Amino acid sequence: MEQLSFFEPPGQGILLPEDLLDYHPHLFDGEESGQLLQLLIDTIDWKQEEIKMFGKVLKTPRLTAWYGDKHYTYSGIKHYPAPWTAELLAIKQRIEPIAGTHFNSVLLNYYRDASDSMAWHSDDEYELGKNPVIASVSFGQERRFDIRHKQEKGRKYAIGLGNGSLLVMKGDLQHNWEHRIAKSARAMQARINLTFRAIN
Helix, strand or coil, X not given: CCCCCCCCCCCCCCCCCXXXXXXXXXXXXXXXXXXXXXXXXXXXXXXXXXXXXXXXXEECXXXXXXXXXXXXXXXXXXXXXXXXXXXXXXXXXXXXXXXXXXXXXXXXXXXXXXXXCEEEECCCCHHHCCCCCEEEEEEECCEEEEEEECCCCCCEEEEEECCCEEEEECCCHHHHEEEEECCCCCCCCCEEEEEEECCC
């Protein structure tokens, strides 16, 4: 397995512990990833959710979908799952032996261009349990995945999540760290990210 390749800020020499993240850059080859990207864009029931922030109702800067066996609430939105598709089940079966976890649900995010993003957050909802294992699969445009410590904001790391890659988040990552996909000043093509979860 390839070691994590984090880009570190000047003067910072400590990489994020490998017991928190496990990166597999080419789990799906280029041809398969391209086919799955287009298939998911065309067949998933995408929605643009609304969230309330600072007293205003805003549309999320990306499209999302929730599939699987369990409902899930985050950002004040309760998601009821659509049934598994054959493609989502096949992806799930590919990654479960690597993650060492049986997943019962998946959140899909569709980043259409450079303006689509995900704000700083942690996946620490009660339904996920104490130290959740979350498997993040990416198809399409590589995007920068930023990580920072919740208390020590100067501890920041980033990794490019490439086409066909798998990132397994584990340990106490969701409790002590937060992550994001920022907007980009450079032009970006479509990217779909699937985060497989085990909901209690």
